Amino acid sequence: MINKKSSILSIVITSIVVLLMGSQLVHLKFNNDLDAFFPLDDPDLIYYKDFTDKFGYDNDYILIALKNDQGIFQADFLQRADSLISDLEDIVGVKKVISLVNLSKVIKTPMGFIEVPYLHLDNTDELLKDSIKVYKEPHVRDQFISEDSQSTKIILSHRKFENKKLSDALVSQVYEVMDNYQFDKVHMAGRPIGERAYVWAVQEDFSFFLIFSGATILIMLIIFIRRPSMVAASLLISLLSVVMTLSFMTLVGKEIDILSTLIPSILLVVSMSDIIHLFAHAQEAYAQGATLPDAINQTVKKVGFATFLTSVTTAVGFITLISIRVQPIIDLGMYSAVGIVFAFLLTYLLFPQMMFLIKPRFKRKRQNKLLKSFLQVLYHLVMTKQKTILITFGVAFLLVLVGISKLQINAYLIEDLPKNDPVKEDFMYFDSQYGGTKPFTMSVWTPDSAEIYSKEVITLIDSIETLAHETLNANNLVSPVTIVKSIYQMQNGGFAKNYKLPETDTEWKKVFRAIKKGQIEQRFFKVTENNLAQISGFSKDFGSRDATLRSKKFSEKLDQSLDKSVLDYRITGSSQLIEKSHETLSMNLMKGLFGAVIIVSIIAGYMFKSWRMILITLIPNLFPIMAIAAVMGFFGIPINLGTSIIFAISFGIVVDDTIHFLSKMREERLSGRSMVYAIKRTIFATGEPIIVTTIILTSGFAIFCFSQFAATFNTGLFVSVSFIVALIADLTLLPVLILYFLPRRNLGR
Incomplete structure (x- = not known):
């Protein structure tokens, strides 16, 4: 029972815990380890680690291409390159620097073995002869001279770095050395270069998403809740959910990587769902004549179990990512699930209590006329156009199957970097010119x-x-x-x-x-x-x-x-x-989604004590996921480690509205109302909060479409599409399936 004393006590204790956790944020770090995307517990990974103990890592190098418009066999250009190589060799962590400039071959002569350089830098007359000799040796030419003969390559090998700080220090020193020399064009590639570019972009995305997701949600709350005090309370709870999650990640030693930058925005958006439903039901109870304290307590009692189930199903959706045996994806799933738990706890520990203490002024006639008219149209369609709805979704299902048949698994190492990123262009240059x-x-x-x-x-x-x-x-x-x-x-x-x-x-x-x-x-x-x-x-x-x-x-x-x-x-x-991670992705993803489907099915079957309810629940929730796959297939967007998270995020969240719909439906049936009347009351009672939460969720995830990373952009776009498809399915297909297939017997308490 919520009262003044319990409200104050709950807020004080929760605030203390949040402050203690939040103090850990000063230790939050960013991570650039791309090796983390290797498949876990894989025999090939074990073999590779043993192999590297003998021969070293195969990606501990930086490639540098020096371009000279007048041709690479120019004495002044080669002398500057030689000086550059000497400076690069002096950098801490550099093991060896190999190039055409310092390359030699040993020749046996009557006087013994002598070492002869491929290029005589101090003899201009000899350089022409040297160039002819080099072009006659394909193993040297192809390694160190570009296909257009406009640049020469330097291979800088370095030791294995234990952390990002040491790797970044090497790259910074390389750039500092390069700044001391003037070349017509310089291209650089290699793991340290790529990782550094990723981390910079990750940090920019992290700040951008956190700020703009918060701003978007604030705008949506102002539009739909309108009460400034409740808007502030809602946004505060969402932000505290993010703080608690990031603090927990810091405590367990998790660093922010390219995928975990999504977590704050996901939590800001997802935490709104519980708050909107709580607020909407409290308004409904108040509009029906209950006092504010009674309305709050009734809402917690009636909606609490449903929001608990939605939190469970959303968390389960994210947890399915552990089936993709790649650590950053596993971390995204696990920490998002933890964050959803924090969001649920904070919502029920703070929001009802804040409503009780703040006492917002609810209007008796609260329903939006536009939404009410829209829901009346939907109800009319459900009651009079049931066959049309089923046929429409049936045709759409056939189109979806065609799109899914075109879906492929494919990925490129640097595809996530922005299209015109100079680092990405450098990598592509080495692909085109140096093999x-x-x-x-x-x-x-x-x-x-x-x-x-x-x-x-x-x-x-x-x-x-x-x-x-x-x-x-x-x-x-x-x-x-x-x-x-x-x-x-x-x-x-x-x-x-x-x-x-x-x-x-x-x-x-x-x-x-x-x-x-x-x-x-x-x-x-x-x-x-x-x-x-x-x-x-x-x-x-x-x-x-x-x-x-x-x-x-x-x-x-x-x-x-x-x-x-x-x-x-x-x-x-x-x-x-x-x-190999990409190759096994499809099977692992299907295993994870199958597990989530089973859990949601059990929840639905438990709520209605009917095996038919399992099928009724799954169809409108699997359809949005299949629609995403179909659209990706039609537009040639492949499944890869980046886009694989779309399906888990979508399924975990789209189930929420179905649970709220079914929970209200169950409540109405338990009250003795007929099936048709129960559906009517359910559509009008849950329709508005479902539409509102869908708008907020879609707006929040649409922010991802402004990301520099292709995978993050696709996540924002397709997850948003899945929300819209799920909304249509929940308010049309779901009630039609209930009318057709759910037994009309009265439910016993």
Whole structure:
């Protein structure tokens, strides 16, 4: 029972708890770890981690392309590049800087082995000859010279950074060094560059959504609630829900990432649903003659269980995201669910009490004439056009199935960055001019610890490289084959034509002796460990769907030709893990939604003690989700890790209005009213708050359409569409299904 004493006590205790929690916000941090998007508990992830212990991470590099309009073989340009490389090598955390400028090859001469640079920077006359020689060596040319011959590439490898601060420090120092030099154009790509761009955009989105979601909700509250005191109370509770959730995330060590920026806006919008229904029912009870205290207590008693169920179903919708075994998506689901619980608790601990203490002036005749007229039209349609409604939704369902059949799973590594973002343009430049920025990694090994450096094994690895280039779009590959060809070239005058595998057994043995004796890998780069070797390089990003198809084709061809008693293989690496996440996305998403459907069905069946109610509930709630998938299919928008969250968010929220509708319907039937009259009273009693909450929810999520990230934009657009479709279904299809299929027997208390 809510009274003055209990109201004051509830507000004081809740305020103290919120203040203590809110003090943690000063420790809130942002996270840029894109490795978090790898699939959890996956055998390939375990293998990759073990592989990196031996060979290092495949994405710890920065690519720099220096463009010179007059041509790259200009002495002044190359000398500036050489000076730049020296400065880059001095940066803390940089392991090695490789470029055409500082690249050399060892040549065997009668005087012994000598190291000869590819470019003679101090001799202008020699540069022309050097350029001709470089173009005769495809493995050097393709790695370090752009296809249009207007730029040269620098590969900066760095150590693995434990946190964002160290990674950002490296990038900042690289930019500082670059600012000291004047080049016609500089392009930079690589994981630290991409992560930094993501975090900056995430921070901008976080602030933007928080401010504009709050402003949008404030406007909606002023329009629909109108009482300034209640508007302020509603907005305060929503903001406190955000504060509690972010504080909880800080306490458990969760940092804000690209997906968790959505949480504050989601909570600001979703928390409004319970408040609107509470306020609307309190007004209704007051309009029917109850005193304000009685109206408040009646509302809490009647609506409390329904709003509890809606909070549960919404939380369940978000929790289904744990089925997508990617940590940021799991975190979004779990912390959104926690936030929804906080929103429910704060609403019932504060809003009724504030109404009791503030005593807002309710008008006896409160219903909006426009909404009332709209609801009368809907009721008339439900009563007189039932077959038309069913046929319309049936035709729409067929169209939805066609759209779903066109839906695909696909993703690109940098698709979320804004279209004209300079970082995104730089990544695309390397894709078009240098064979890509996407790391390609593959491991090969010999059974029974057999030697990697043998004629049979190296020949097989060479054939694998050829197939990988043709099938997987793998470029600029480095492997034990690279070592063998380089040594053979070295032993035969360093001529370009001799960069190949040995031809005679004697030549093979001579190369292998040089590799072992000279400890070549220790001097240049590590590609083997015992009987394990790596093949690494770059590939262009044509999307995860293309990569998956190519990988399947590659494996089929290689399995047919490779003698696994001599050599076995495995594709690994960070890119492969991300692609696998997308590949398993569809099945995991369906599992999660199926679980949510089962829970909601149980709730509906429990409320009406009827198995038919399960079907009646599911149809109008699954239809909006299927409609989203159909629209995405028709417009060629793929499902990926970013857009997958749309379905869980939509399903969790659209069920709320159905629960409120059914709860009121149940109440009317328990009062002994006929089915037709119960539907009429339900439509007019719940129709207005359902419409109002849909408008607020749609307005709040529409803010996401202003995001810099494509996935966030799609979330705002399609979730908003699902709310509108759900509103139509709840106020037309749902009552028609109830009239057709729900038994008309009286419900016993």
